[in-house]
Amino acid sequence: MSAEEGTDSASPPSYFVGKKEDIIRAKKITKFINGRDVLVLYYNGVFHAMDMRCYHSGGPLQNGDIEEFNDKLCVVCPWHKYKITLLEGECLYQAVDPTAAVPNPTWISKGNKQRIHTVKEVNGDVFVILNDSPCFIESDYYQTEKFRATLVKP
Ligand code: FES
Incomplete structure (x- = not known):
């Protein structure tokens, strides 16, 4: 997939992933963008993008449900x-405190584990800008050829 035409060299490239109405209708799509498998989804009026593999x-x-936890x-x-x-x-x-007399589960974050990408919409076209942070994010492992080699080919 090539970068959007007209992207100036000072800004990160954006990649066309589809027409807005098509993605809204589909709710979720996956695209192979510059070496990454990316999930683009539309929920409650907002586009989101992240690495496709957990x-x-x-x-x-792409087969997961969208639900709300801890707001x-x-x-x-x-x-x-x-x-x-x-x-x-x-x-x-x-998390539950095992020493508490009455269990009181509390939502806890393990931290940022999944690489999130930016989505922008221009005149009905939807683009993804890859998050190119050099920091390792755990979902990066599943974007490697080493991992892809483990996948069963049809
Ligand atoms: Fe996603 Fe285990 S919870 S692979």
């Missing part, structure tokens, strides 16, 4: 039900 074990997040929208990985926030890529879990 940071935990490479689960297909944050999350994609729930279909494999082991990890909850990953759409805005930050944080993994949320409920």
